[in-house]
Amino acid sequence: MLTKILKQKEKEVAVLPSFIKGELDFTDKDHRPFAYKIANSLSMPALIAEVKKASPSKGIIKENFNPVEIAVEYEKAGASCLSILTDTEFFQGDLQYLKDIRNHVSLPLLRKDFIIDEKQIIESVENGADAILLIAACLSNERLGKLHALATECGLECLVEVHSQQEIQQVYDVCNPSMIGINNRDLKTFITDIEHTFSLLSSIKKETLVISESGIKTASDVKSLFDHHVNGMLIGETLMRADSIENKIRELYHDCSN
Numbered sequence: 001m002l003t004k005i006l007k008q009k010e011k012e013v014a015v016l017p018s019f020i021k022g023e024l025d026f027t028d029k030d031h032r033p034f035a036y037k038i039a040n041s042l043s044m045p046a047l048i049a050e051v052k053k054a055s056p057s058k059g060i061i062k063e064n065f066n067p068v069e070i071a072v073e074y075e076k077a078g079a080s081c082l083s084i085l086t087d088t089e090f091f092q093g094d095l096q097y098l099k100d101i102r103n104h105v106s107l108p109l110l111r112k113d114f115i116i117d118e119k120q121i122i123e124s125v126e127n128g129a130d131a132i133l134l135i136a137a138c139l140s141n142e143r144l145g146k147l148h149a150l151a152t153e154c155g156l157e158c159l160v161e162v163h164s165q166q167e168i169q170q171v172y173d174v175c176n177p178s179m180i181g182i183n184n185r186d187l188k189t190f191i192t193d194i195e196h197t198f199s200l201l202s203s204i205k206k207e208t209l210v211i212s213e214s215g216i217k218t219a220s221d222v223k224s225l226f227d228h229h230v231n232g233m234l235i236g237e238t239l240m241r242a243d244s245i246e247n248k249i250r251e252l253y254h255d256c257s258n
């Protein structure tokens with residue numbers, strides 16, 4: 001699946017406009033600090049709530065999908081940051097959702113896509129992202145280092161996603177990201193296991209914020225992230241399937257306040 005996605009991304013990137021680095025000027029962009037928001041959620045793991053219509057493993061997750069309404073609900077319900085899927089082909093997202101949501105909420109926004117090229121970084125800034133996802137499994141060391149450096153120069157924060165001890169090493173060899181995301185989803189089997197986060201925690205530097213991603217479903221999951229001092233959690237499906245986002249978020253945090 002990842003190979004298929006990356007092939008498609010190469011096609012998309014080929015038609016993106018090129019740019020001249022010296023001519024970039026993003027000084028007037030209003031940046032909403034992403035990692036700062038995560039670091040400041042001390043009493044419980046910060047919630048990065050994901051706007052996600054569909055996925056390759058689950059198909060359509062939410063039928064009546066209104067991205068702006070969902071984002072507004074997430075903000076009201078106390079999410080710290082939002083993650084917006086912008087991949088159209090596999091996740092039925094759209095870059096336009098990022099723009100629209102930015103006009104209706106004041107939370108920091110992560111563009112969730114498969115970033116493999118510098119041109120997508122420029123596109124992310126232009127469309128209102130505060131942060132981007134960089135997936136170690138999709139990038140060589142050299143690419144990861146370069147993309148992380150350009151994003152930082154452009155004022156974007158990076159959440160660098162890893163699945164293994166080896167990838168954590170790869171990340172630290174080429175950059176020092178403020179946030180590392182541990183994906184609990186095994187990309188080969190699509191099975192999620194939150195224990196995956198705990199098994200990799202000790203390899204992450206103290207100064208790096210840790211985000212647990214995927215398959216977080218219950219108050220007891222959230223409590224165990226909290227007990228392991230995980231800084232943040234990225235939740236999509238559980239919230240998208242809830243009848244009431246507000247009630248679901250309250251329910252998820254329930255055991256942290258006891």
Ligand SMILES: O=P(O)(O)OC[C@@H](O)[C@@H](O)c1c[nH]c2ccccc12
Pocket residue numbers: 050052112113135161183192213214215216234235236237238
């Ligand atoms: O819907 P879930 O299981 O709560 O997962 C959210 C998020 O972690 C997942 O969408 C994700 C994590 N890494 C990704 C990379 C690309 C696309 C999607 C993802």
